[in-house]
Structures are given as C-alpha cells and as structure tokens.
Amino acid sequence: MSAAAPAPVPLPQDPAEVARAWGPSARDRARRAFEWMALSRALDARMQALQRQGRIGFYGAAMGHEAINVAAGLLSSREDWIFPGLREQLVALVRGHALGTYVQHLFxxxxxxxxxxxxxxxxxAAEVHYVSMSSVIGTQISQAVGxxxxxxxxxxxxxALAFFGDGATSSNDFHAGLNFAGVDRLPVVFLCANNQWAISMPVERQSAAPTLASKAGAYGFDGKRIDGTDLFRVWQAIGGALDLARSGGGPTLLELRVFRMTAHSSSDDPTRYQPTDWNERARAHDPVRRYSEWLDRHGWLPLAAQAEVEATADRTVRAAIEEAEATPPPAPxxxxxxxxxxxxxxxxxxGTP
Amino acid sequence: MTEMTLVQAVNRGLHEAMKGDPDVLVLGEDVGVDGGVFRATEGLIKEFGPDRVIDTPLSECGIVGTAIGMALYGLKPVAEIQFLDFIYPAFDQIVSELAKFRFRSGGQYPCHVVVRAPYGGGIKGGLYHSQSTEAYFCHTAGLKVAIPSTPADAKGLLLSAIHDEDPVIFLEPKRIYRAVSGEVPDGDHRVPFGSARTVVPGDDVSIFAYGAMVPVATEAAEALRGEGISAEVVDLRTLVPLDEATVLASVEKTGRAVVVHEAARFCGFGAELSAILAEKAFYSLKAPIARVTGFDTPFPYALENVYLPNAARVAHAARATVRSG
Structure with a gap:
C-alpha cells in the first residue's frame, strides 16, 4: 500500500429510515451483518497468507463482495437453495454451515x-442447501433454474438463488438459464456480482450491453443494477427479488456492481492488466469500510466495538485453522x-490406491 | 407380453415409470405436444400433463442443466436429446457436472438424470443425424451407458436406468426403432445393468456387439454357421457397467474375439474391450482380436452403407480369426 487508504464513499442512508425498514430488531441485525463481514475479512486475510506459505493449495477471496453475501445469507429462507460461484462461501456460513467444517474443506x-x-x-453444504459447484463458469445458472x-x-x-460473476453473462448457461426461467416464470433470483473483472478482462470487453442488468429484458423479466457495495441497497434489492419470486412473480436479474479488491485468485497477478488507480477506487468502495463508517458515524456500532468483533473473528478463524491443520488428509x-x-x-x- | 417395436417399448417404459412414480418427468425439444420427432414420447403429455412432459426451448445445455437442478432437488428427470449428434452443447453439463456431482460433493449431492438420445447411422441422416459417440461418455467416470438392441431390452434397460441411483446415458438405436418387433413383458419389466445377453451360443469365435450392430452380428453368425463356423454373439447391453465376466467366459470358451461397433475405430469402445481381453484372456486367445467398426472419418451421407459394418464384414473378420489360429 503506497499511500493512505482513501476515505470510503459514505453510505447515504438515514438511520431512522433504516430502523423503519428493518423493524425493531434493526440494530441487532446491523451488528450481525457486521459480524459476518468481519468473519469474511478474517478468513480472507488468513487464508491468503496461508496460501502464500503453501499451507493451502488455492484461494479465491471474497473481498468486495461481502455486502451481497451477507444480505443473501440473512435474507434467504431455510428452504431456499444456493447455487454459488467462486466467492459466495460466506452465504453458506451465514445460513448455518459451521466455520470449522468449511476450514476443514479449505485444508x-x-x-x-x-x-x-x-x-x-x-x-x-447440503445441510443449508448450498450446492456443490464446479469451476466451470455459468453451469450453475441453468441448474438453479431446474x-x-x-x-x-x-x-x-x-x-433458487443463482450466483455468478460478470464473465458468466457470456456463457451458454446464462442464456439458457435466463431463457428457461423467463419462459416458465420460475422462482429464481439471478445474482450477478459484477466485480468488473473476469480475471484480466474488464467488463466493458465482456459485453457491449449498456448494463448487464439490461439483458433481463431479452428474457422477459426485470433486471436491476444496484450498487453492490451498499449493504442497505443490496438488502432491499435482494429482499424484493426474493419476495417477488416466492409469491409467483417470476425471476429477477440483479446486477450488483462491486469492486474486486484482490487478485482473481491466488494464481493471478492483476498488476499485469489493472489500471494503477484501481486499488484506490476499490478501497473507496470497500463495502465493509463503507458499512463500518456508517455504523460508527450513527453510533450503531462504534469503532471500538467493531474492533472487538474483528478480534473475535480473527480468533475464531485461527482456532479453526489450528484444528484443520491437525486433521489428517482423506484415506487413499x-x-x-x-x-x-x-x-x-x-x-x-x-487399480488399488 | 405385448408385441411392439423398439421405439414403442421406449414409450411404454417411460409410461410405466411415470405411472409408478410422480417424481419421474420427461423434458426435451418437441417431446410434449408433438410426441417427439421419433414419437418416443407420444401420448405422454395427454396422460401426465405439461408439468411432467415438458417442451423446452431449443437448448441442450439448458435441457440437461435444468434436469440436473431438478434431480438435485429430488425429482427423476428423463431428458431427451433429439439426436446424439446434438448433445455437445450439453456435454459440459454432462461431463463436468452430472458425472461429477456425487464425487465432488462427497456423496451429499447424488444427481440422477437419465439422458436419452437416438444414436447411429442407417437412416440417411448424414453427418449430424448418424453419429455413434458412446465412447466419449464411457470415458467419463460417473456415467453409466446403456444401449438396447431389442424392444424388450429397450423397456427393461430404460426402467432400470430410471430407477438407478446414478446418471445414465441411454442410447437408442434409431435405425432399428421400427425395424424389429418383439415381445415385451408388461408392467415394471427391468433388465439389470451389467448383464450381457448371449444372443447366439457358439464355440469357435465370440462376436461382441451392442445396439444396432447386434442384428448385424447375428446375421453374420447365421452365415458362418452355413460354413461350419460356430459363432457366439454377445449383446453387451450396457457398456458401463460392463459385464466383464460374460465377455471373458465367452472368449475363454471360443479363443477368438471380434468386436463390432459402428463408431469410429480409433479409441472406440472396441479398443477398451480389446485391451481388457488382451489383459485378462491373453492365454485363451488363439488368434489376434479383430475389430469391425466405422471408419475414422466423419459420418458420410452418400456412402453410409460403406461406412457402416454389415454382416459380410463381420463374417469376414470372424472367418479370418478362425483361419489364423
């Protein structure tokens, strides 16, 4: 980091308005959302470090996507199904998948x-309907529709919640899945986390459509483009789409615009292709910092209390790592x-292994 | 028992499965109102309605992808791909997803989809309505591959496929959809996977075939009998799982093997079968294994009868193995 981090773009919501929208347990919910964000950050920080040390084989960080994952995790109901992409593991954790079990997977x-x-x-994580994903881009979209x-x-x-990135909007299954869902008005929410990069390819080179959300029109349903780094807006958009789908109103495509704050994965070097000011812009739109600043500014969760939450998250992650590192690999x-x-x-x- | 054609037996199999289990459903292009381009699904929509006999948009990856999602949720979808030649947009869903769900989830997400597709030449279908590419699927761990050659087996193997716990690629020999008629048991008739059928018993040479090549092999065996050569014809029925015991026992008896398929030779299923025989029946063999197959070319239109193995080619190969040792 060459310079001091830029200040986060402030979240504009009036706390009274949030309290009204979220009801009497608004402050509890706000704290829980921050706790999950902190856990996600603690995981990403430790795992990226451990990957560099060769202690795990690969890692794809979710940094920048946290508001989407927290909102989807908290808003989805027990009977909903999650068809994830690479950066949605937090959704499984929020829905009840044990952190210790997830860390055993990482190892x-x-x-x-x-x-x-x-x-x-x-x-x-079948116990929370978090479906097994492949590394193939887009295939989960038509599966979610099924x-x-x-x-x-x-x-x-x-x-069914189908998660994917901006790159997946070019895939066969994006087209097939949205088309099938539109024809039969199926209860699906398509969540496109547009982090503006498909490895090295900027979203402008992925599609000439004015927005990715506009593609929904071709399939006969609504698409909305949302600031995916604003937890409150994300909450409202995902909540609305889930309600619509649940009540028989059919699918929605949500384009949640975020900033990828890390390399694509541990195997990637973004200095080869990202503009030099990217990290600065990304940090200004860091969903966790934006939310943290709002919580502190309005006294819902002061920075000192946030620091305690972060410390707890770090301890929890370290304990899970210790346990996983002491666990043997699967038997041949x-x-x-x-x-x-x-x-x-x-x-x-x-043969015999 | 009821006399019917192979395609009617497929239809009766689907009907029986749907009648017995409300989770079984059919989806694909033109399978509903039209009853399928070969009429394999005729009448099903009338009986079971459009929620269980689903006419889909024209997208093979969408058909198999949505079938996978249904299966993950607990339904038992039978997806029709109109011709095996058109399955490739769904290849990703089949080999990357369907075949691997159980393994990659540690058994948490078994994914039981039956993918039906008419395959093979002999109907003047040219390059894109004639191919026989079963080997692609046999090569992918996690998929079972069944290919019936008679009406009774078409129903019996299909019902076994639908009641199996694993994904099944079910290939139907369209050339003999209506060419052969036979007695088919009524009701829930099932033919177990991994049980090859000895069509003609014999002592001098074993001819292994499946699907539309079984009648060709049988015709060859009849011709050979007239020359004093006793050929055994074995219908493999399922390539995965393979009834290795029956295959090996046959070659241990005859000492000679001819493998017949209409797919191209190079890396075809015959290569695997020959390798198994070379590994496990080497000391029983009296002559080199022979393969009678399609050519290593795209499937031709005008020359399809040159491309496709016929009884004369099979008999010639069998005769050569008998004469050589």
Missing amino acids: ATARDPARGRQMPCHPT AARAMRARRVPAV ATLLEDVFAAPLSDPYAG
Missing part, C-alpha cells in the same frame, strides 16, 4: 464433508468412493 482434510475432492473455496422448477412441482414456496481408499452409488467392479477402478 482438504478427512473431515471435509466433500472428502477433499475439490480445490479450496468449492465447498458443499431446482426452481422442482420447487414449483413440489409446491414448496422456495427460491476414499478415492474410489462416491463415483457411483456403489463401486463398479474392475475394470473401472484402475
């Missing part, structure tokens, strides 16, 4: 529920399991 241990099968940041159709078939008032014989419901006999095994 690919024997206690990872997915048995160490995937790279870090690709967890599965789940939404199944929800309707079973008459469950649930919603597990390699042959879960390929099919029951293992096929030779010749498919290819």
Whole structure:
C-alpha cells in the first residue's frame, strides 16, 4: 500500500429510515451483518497468507463482495437453495454451515464433508442447501433454474438463488438459464456480482450491453443494477427479488456492481492488466469500510466495538485453522468412493490406491 | 407380453415409470405436444400433463442443466436429446457436472438424470443425424451407458436406468426403432445393468456387439454357421457397467474375439474391450482380436452403407480369426 487508504464513499442512508425498514430488531441485525463481514475479512486475510506459505493449495477471496453475501445469507429462507460461484462461501456460513467444517474443506482434510475432492473455496453444504459447484463458469445458472422448477412441482414456496460473476453473462448457461426461467416464470433470483473483472478482462470487453442488468429484458423479466457495495441497497434489492419470486412473480436479474479488491485468485497477478488507480477506487468502495463508517458515524456500532468483533473473528478463524491443520488428509481408499452409488467392479477402478 | 417395436417399448417404459412414480418427468425439444420427432414420447403429455412432459426451448445445455437442478432437488428427470449428434452443447453439463456431482460433493449431492438420445447411422441422416459417440461418455467416470438392441431390452434397460441411483446415458438405436418387433413383458419389466445377453451360443469365435450392430452380428453368425463356423454373439447391453465376466467366459470358451461397433475405430469402445481381453484372456486367445467398426472419418451421407459394418464384414473378420489360429 503506497499511500493512505482513501476515505470510503459514505453510505447515504438515514438511520431512522433504516430502523423503519428493518423493524425493531434493526440494530441487532446491523451488528450481525457486521459480524459476518468481519468473519469474511478474517478468513480472507488468513487464508491468503496461508496460501502464500503453501499451507493451502488455492484461494479465491471474497473481498468486495461481502455486502451481497451477507444480505443473501440473512435474507434467504431455510428452504431456499444456493447455487454459488467462486466467492459466495460466506452465504453458506451465514445460513448455518459451521466455520470449522468449511476450514476443514479449505485444508482438504478427512473431515471435509466433500472428502477433499475439490480445490479450496468449492465447498458443499447440503445441510443449508448450498450446492456443490464446479469451476466451470455459468453451469450453475441453468441448474438453479431446474431446482426452481422442482420447487414449483413440489409446491414448496422456495427460491433458487443463482450466483455468478460478470464473465458468466457470456456463457451458454446464462442464456439458457435466463431463457428457461423467463419462459416458465420460475422462482429464481439471478445474482450477478459484477466485480468488473473476469480475471484480466474488464467488463466493458465482456459485453457491449449498456448494463448487464439490461439483458433481463431479452428474457422477459426485470433486471436491476444496484450498487453492490451498499449493504442497505443490496438488502432491499435482494429482499424484493426474493419476495417477488416466492409469491409467483417470476425471476429477477440483479446486477450488483462491486469492486474486486484482490487478485482473481491466488494464481493471478492483476498488476499485469489493472489500471494503477484501481486499488484506490476499490478501497473507496470497500463495502465493509463503507458499512463500518456508517455504523460508527450513527453510533450503531462504534469503532471500538467493531474492533472487538474483528478480534473475535480473527480468533475464531485461527482456532479453526489450528484444528484443520491437525486433521489428517482423506484415506487413499476414499478415492474410489462416491463415483457411483456403489463401486463398479474392475475394470473401472484402475487399480488399488 | 405385448408385441411392439423398439421405439414403442421406449414409450411404454417411460409410461410405466411415470405411472409408478410422480417424481419421474420427461423434458426435451418437441417431446410434449408433438410426441417427439421419433414419437418416443407420444401420448405422454395427454396422460401426465405439461408439468411432467415438458417442451423446452431449443437448448441442450439448458435441457440437461435444468434436469440436473431438478434431480438435485429430488425429482427423476428423463431428458431427451433429439439426436446424439446434438448433445455437445450439453456435454459440459454432462461431463463436468452430472458425472461429477456425487464425487465432488462427497456423496451429499447424488444427481440422477437419465439422458436419452437416438444414436447411429442407417437412416440417411448424414453427418449430424448418424453419429455413434458412446465412447466419449464411457470415458467419463460417473456415467453409466446403456444401449438396447431389442424392444424388450429397450423397456427393461430404460426402467432400470430410471430407477438407478446414478446418471445414465441411454442410447437408442434409431435405425432399428421400427425395424424389429418383439415381445415385451408388461408392467415394471427391468433388465439389470451389467448383464450381457448371449444372443447366439457358439464355440469357435465370440462376436461382441451392442445396439444396432447386434442384428448385424447375428446375421453374420447365421452365415458362418452355413460354413461350419460356430459363432457366439454377445449383446453387451450396457457398456458401463460392463459385464466383464460374460465377455471373458465367452472368449475363454471360443479363443477368438471380434468386436463390432459402428463408431469410429480409433479409441472406440472396441479398443477398451480389446485391451481388457488382451489383459485378462491373453492365454485363451488363439488368434489376434479383430475389430469391425466405422471408419475414422466423419459420418458420410452418400456412402453410409460403406461406412457402416454389415454382416459380410463381420463374417469376414470372424472367418479370418478362425483361419489364423
């Protein structure tokens, strides 16, 4: 960091208005939202460091996306399903997936529920309907649409939340998924976290559409572009889209514009392609700093109390890491399991691991 | 028992499954009102309604992607791809997603989708209505691959596929959709996966085939019998899982093997079968293994009967193995 961080762009909301919109438990909710943001930051800070030390194999930080993840996690109901992309693990945690279990996944241990099968940041948390993701871009979009159709078939008032980035709007499954959802007016919310970069490709080179949200029009439903670094606006937009979908009003595309505050992943060097002032702009739109500044300014959670929350988050993450690092990797014989419901006999095994 | 064609047996299989389980549904292009371009889904929409017989927009990745989402949620979708040649937009969903869900989630998200597709040549369909690319799917761990050759097996294997817990690629030999008619058991008739069928028993040479090549192999065996060569014809029925025991027992008896498929030869399923025989039945073999296959070219239009194996080519290969050792 060459210079002092620029001041965050202030969140404009009047606290009385937030209190009205959020009801009597507004301050509790506000604190909880900050706690989850702090946890996300503590995870990102520790994991990026551990990845550089070679203690985990890969990491894709969520820095810049926290307002979306916190709002989606807190607003979605138990019966809703999450079809995530790379940066939405916090949604699983907010919905009740244990941090310790997630960290076991990051270390690919024997206690990872997915048995160490995937790279870090690709967890599965079926107990909170957080669906297993691949690294393929966009495929989860049409899967979410299928789940939404199944929800309707079973008459469950649930919603499928499909998360993806700006790059995924160029994928086959973005088109197929939104098209299918539009034709059948299915209960899906499409959450496009537009962090303005698909690895090295700026969003202006991804699409010539005036906004990514405008693409929804081609599929016959509404698209909205929101400042994804403003927790209150994100809250309102996701809440509205979920309500609409749940009440039979069909899908919505939300383009949540954020700033990617880190490299694409631990394997990326953004100095090769990002403009020199990018980090400064990103930091001014840091959703956590913007929210923190608002909480302090209006006395909802002063900086000193925030520091305590951050310290707790850091301790929690460190304890989870310690436990995961003391856990052995999956046993070699597990390699042959879960390929099919029951293992096929030779010749498919290819030997004994 | 009811006499019917292979495509009617597919239809009866779907009907039986849908009648027995409200979670079973059918989706694809033209499968509803039109009843499918080959009429495999005819009448289903009338009986089960448009929520269970879903006419989709024209997008194979959308069809398989939404089928996956339905299956994750607990439904049992049977997706139709109109021709196997058009499956490639869905290839990503099949090989990257469908095949890997159970494994990558540690068993938390099994994903049971049946993907049906008519395959193979012999209907003057040219490059894009004729291909036989089962090997792509056999090569992907996590997928089962079934290919019936008779009406009874079409129904029986399809019902097993729909009641299986794993994803199944179900390939239907469209060339013999209506060419063969046969007795099909009524009701919930199931043919277990991994059980090859000995179509013709014999002692001198084993001919392995599946799908539309089974009648071709059988015709060859009849011709060979007239020459005093006793050929055994084995219909593999499912390529994954493979009934290795039946295959090996046959070659241990005859000492000679001919593998027949209409797919291109290079890296075709015959290559795998030949490798298994070379590894596990080497000391029973009296002659080199022979393969009778399509050519390593795109599928042709005018020359499709040159491309496709016929009884004469199969008999010629079998004769050569008998003469060579």
